[in-house]
Structure formats: C-alpha cells, structure tokens
Amino acid sequence: MKSAALSLFLVLVLPAWHACAQESSDTPWFTAPYSGEKVKEYEVTLPVSRYEEETFLIPRDCKKLNSRLLEGAGHWGNRVQRRLWIKADDDCRYLNYLKRNPKKADKDFVSSYDFLNARITDLPLRPGCDLYMLLRDPDACPAPPPGMPDFSMFMMHQGHHPDPQESRDECRFENGVFRGHIHYTPEGLRCYRDRRAPGYRILSVDFADVNADGYLDAVLRMTLIGSRSRPELLVLPLTRFSGEEPFTIPKGAGYPRMGPTDEGWLY
Structure with missing residues (x-):
C-alpha cells in the first residue's frame, strides 16, 4: 500500500524525468497527472468549491x-x-521562474556541461558554504535554503575510516543519479557507492538567465531518493563565468516561491 501511494505521489507531483538528454527549449517538460506522460502542457480538473x-x-x-x-x-x-493543486502550482511557479527575465543571455558557459553525469566537486556542496568550511566547522555553515539540495549530508564524518577494500570512485552523478557516501581524502573527494544509501535524482535540466546578468544559468530539478526519503521537489539554479570554474548559485536569482502570490505572471 505504501509503495502504491508513493508511486502515485511521484506521478502527481514530480516533473517528468528524462535523464537521457538535457533540454534547452522555451517550455520545460511536465508530467501529465495520472498517466505520467511527458508533455509540454496538460489539463487538470480541480474542485474550486464544495460542488464546483x-x-x-x-x-x-x-x-x-x-x-x-x-x-x-x-x-x-x-x-x-489537493496534491494536484500543489503540483499544478509548482509547475506554474517553476515556469514563471524560468521566464521572468525576457532578455536572452549573451554568454553561455553552462549548456555544454553534462549535468546528468556531473562531478560533485563542480556543484555547491552546500549553498553558501565551501568545502573547507564544511571540513573545519560544519556547524558554522548556514543552513541550506529550503527547497535546495544539500550534498554535505552525504559526507562521512572525518573520524570514520571506510573499509580499504571498498571501491572509491570520483564523486559524480551517473545518468542523473547519485547514491552513496562522500569522503574527503588527500586526493580530494571520493565516493563510496551504496545502493541502499540516500541520494539525489536529477529530474530535468533547463536553461534561462534567471538573474538577468547576461550569463545563461542552468536550473536542475531534483528529488531526494532512498528508502526513508520523503519525495519533494528540489530546485538548484547554477551559473559560472568561464568554462573552467565550478558552478555557483547565481547572485540575486531568488528561488521559485511556492504557494499563491500576487506577483506578476507571464501566463
């Protein structure tokens, strides 16, 4: 019963997962309610009163x-x-977030990057906190913004010594999925794969200039996965100013607020 409920939740609430390609189009893909079909638009009938x-x-x-x-x-x-109300509102707010700046970016250092196989070291481990602060004093790091992923939760405690027989790989997503533990070594960050561990799944990658600075940004929609994970939609906007540097959160990008608002709408 719990498994069926979880499957229904994923179809209703989460966007279409297409880990085969990154999308660069005017409108992101959505999941049609109930069918789970990948669509550019969908109809949904919702109650607006007790009888209507x-x-x-x-x-x-x-x-x-x-x-x-x-x-x-x-x-x-x-x-x-009520879940469908939330799903439709999330989809609308996400699209409004991508479309709020009508100008096209004239500098692009993001769209050629393979986010579905991204190196963890190329991404912010925790927004607002670098690796060295996480290692020295993680409690001094600011809490991650609500609705954004926090990769530092997968970091092993430095007093933990993994089995030397365990396979240590470069920390990265594989086809849109990361599951395992992150450990800091003299060679840098290394990952221990564990299919039972929590992790993240990248559901979609879209592109827009979300803070109107002339640089194209990537926007990743993700969800936490794992046996004890509560499915929720996470959004990670990313930018960079050259093809060699790691990604950061775009300054002034804000975040796609959830819930009704009287802000301007494009649709």
Whole structure:
C-alpha cells in the first residue's frame, strides 16, 4: 500500500524525468497527472468549491489557477486533488521562474556541461558554504535554503575510516543519479557507492538567465531518493563565468516561491 501511494505521489507531483538528454527549449517538460506522460502542457480538473470544479490547461491557465488559489480553492477536494493543486502550482511557479527575465543571455558557459553525469566537486556542496568550511566547522555553515539540495549530508564524518577494500570512485552523478557516501581524502573527494544509501535524482535540466546578468544559468530539478526519503521537489539554479570554474548559485536569482502570490505572471 505504501509503495502504491508513493508511486502515485511521484506521478502527481514530480516533473517528468528524462535523464537521457538535457533540454534547452522555451517550455520545460511536465508530467501529465495520472498517466505520467511527458508533455509540454496538460489539463487538470480541480474542485474550486464544495460542488464546483474547473478545468485548467497548464501552463496557459497558470494566472487563473493562481487566482483560484488566492481565493482559497486549494483546500477543496480529497488528498489526491489537493496534491494536484500543489503540483499544478509548482509547475506554474517553476515556469514563471524560468521566464521572468525576457532578455536572452549573451554568454553561455553552462549548456555544454553534462549535468546528468556531473562531478560533485563542480556543484555547491552546500549553498553558501565551501568545502573547507564544511571540513573545519560544519556547524558554522548556514543552513541550506529550503527547497535546495544539500550534498554535505552525504559526507562521512572525518573520524570514520571506510573499509580499504571498498571501491572509491570520483564523486559524480551517473545518468542523473547519485547514491552513496562522500569522503574527503588527500586526493580530494571520493565516493563510496551504496545502493541502499540516500541520494539525489536529477529530474530535468533547463536553461534561462534567471538573474538577468547576461550569463545563461542552468536550473536542475531534483528529488531526494532512498528508502526513508520523503519525495519533494528540489530546485538548484547554477551559473559560472568561464568554462573552467565550478558552478555557483547565481547572485540575486531568488528561488521559485511556492504557494499563491500576487506577483506578476507571464501566463
């Protein structure tokens, strides 16, 4: 029963996972409710009162959906329908985040990078905290922003000594998935693969200039995986200013806020 409920949650709430290719298009892919089909738009019928329902075409009707949420319609319906309200709102807000800057970036150091097989050392282990601070005094690091991944949670305690027979690999995603433990060695970060360990799955990679600085940014949608993981959508915006440096969080990029808001809408 729990497995079936989890599968339904993933289909309803998470975006389409397409770990075969990175997308660079005007509209991201979404997951159609119930079918799980990868689509550019989908219809969803939701209760707006005790006796009324309304059909929304996402993303065309995102502005209308936001208005209904501001009116309090999101609390109507059963648990599945309320999850659908959340899913549709998340999809709309994510698209608005990608589209909020109408200007095209004229500098691109991100789209040629293979994020689905990204090296962990190329990504922020914890936004706002570098590796050396994590090693010296992890408690001094700021808490990761809500809704962003935190790779430092996979770092082994420095007093832990792994079995020397264990395979130590370069820390990286493989086809959009990372599961294992990160350990710091004199040679740098090394990873111990463990299929039972928690990890991250990259669900999609999109590109936009989210902070209007003229540099193209990559936006990764991810979810935590593992037997005790609670499925939730995580978003990691990334940028860099040359092809040789690691990625950082774009300054002033903000974050795709969740929940109804009276901010401007493109749809």
